[in-house]
Amino acid sequence: MLEQKIESILFFRNEPVTLAELSKLLKVPRENLQFSISNLQKEYHGKGIVIVTDGESVSFGTHPVNSELIETLQKEELSRELGRAGLETLAIVLYRAPVSRREIDHIRGVNSTFILRTLLIRGLVERTEGAERGYNYKPTLTLLEYLGVTKREDLPEFGSAFAKIEEFVKTNPDEK
């Protein structure tokens, strides 16, 4: 069903998608899309998420009645404690930058996708294009300033901690 497909694409992309792109992706003329989109708009009437369109591009959005709630949520997200996962991930990025997500996962022994996203949004780490297709992570300048560190060698126990990580990575190679 066309509506279903549009919903999936809009949700997944998480940003406005042009009708031109949808038309290409779904091999469906614009008119059909417009019809389906207006159907969807009706379908989502009264729900917590809405379909927003300017006639050229379409996206999902949260319903404006909940904007206060979303603002609270946003603030709450930024003020939440980082927890063990957050601190250890941040520490790895600090001591081993530039470091790929894969290597972070390997050292921590758990998946770090979500925690890295949090660290990114909170301006603590940033990513740079890595070698293969993945990204590399490094601390932001703001973080370094905040920590009072001008170069990473200033980090406490830098030499020995770095060596320990290095040794682990070497003796426990990533299988894949």
Add this chain to the structure above:
Amino acid sequence: MLEQKIESILFFRNEPVTLAELSKLLKVPRENLQFSISNLQKEYHGKGIVIVTDGESVSFGTHPVNSELIETLQKEELSRELGRAGLETLAIVLYRAPVSRREIDHIRGVNSTFILRTLLIRGLVERTEGAERGYNYKPTLTLLEYLGVTKREDLPEFGSAFAKIEEFVKTNPDEK
């Protein structure tokens, strides 16, 4: 309306939201949330997006029938490989969670440290603080999503998985 608010939050957040967070944010007891979430799951039936939950966390996702379509939009490579050890361990975690490493070892008759580490890194299982000092393992939402189910109960034979075995174990001691 509670359902509306949940929808807005789920859509806004970039990762699964726990019931605990929702409960705090919306000042609503867990039971009400569970009720609303299961309502929402029904409401979204037949739509292009689904609500995935393991009873602890909740997330929106694209409908599994559109898997192929969405994959064409996905840049990251998906790893579908899973050996026998991985499948067996996932089956134990899925059908018997929360389960300790010791129980997993006992069921498989081999040490599962290594395979569990791999599954943790892939984000398919996660650990929670267990009773004594050990960890317990449970499936992640990501795992349910990889299997295309929106809740554990939709796994093949979920309800009856161990019915026969329990009977066997019960009758076994007086067999002789």
Add this chain to the structure above:
Amino acid sequence: MNSPTYTVKTHVFEGPLDLLLELVIKRKLFVNDVSLAEVTDDFISYIEKHEKFPIGESAEFILIASTLMLIKSRSLLPELMLTEEEEGAIHDLEDRLVLYARIKELSQRLKPIFGKEIIFEKLPARNPSIIFSPDSKTDVGNLLLALENLLESLPKKETLSKVTIKKVVSLEEMIEKLAERISKVGKLRFRDLKHKDKISVIIGFLAMLELVKRGAIRVTQERAGDIEIESASITIPNYA
């Protein structure tokens, strides 16, 4: 680095339960004490051929071998009374095997759906609004602490649990006791069971058990604790 036995093991069997289950299934049997008695010899001879397991696994193999031995002893000599603990070990093994078989079935149900029709979460926002927000613990001291805790918990070489070692060490003892008890039931005695390793003790024991059952050997008791086996093969009557 490339130990051939290890390769064989990982590619063929994921540990002793996997092997045992395979042996039972291969003979199209159900899991019970009769089928387990039947596959005991195959199980032991497999271990014999693949003696160089990593220590942790060989321990598990030997433990299961010893339970199989109990099952087989009882099936050959019904007069043999097992202790409650031994009965418990047998039931436990049967229960484990049934559960493991079920897990394998379930894993086969998961296999075709894993990664087939995936539910995707949305992509992270491309240009999220970034606001520098450290938390109360974001300082060099806490970050170093977090790193040190992590480094501390990095996986180290697996050490065999003391419990397992203890159980394996007592295996020989168990065999001796069992031999003694069988000797009472079967009115016979055994030669010294102190072989060079545990597996040959088990194999020797099983072989002997088989022979005793067939009446092929006569064993005389010299004095307590000393066991002697005497071949009776010459006196086996020939009915042919």
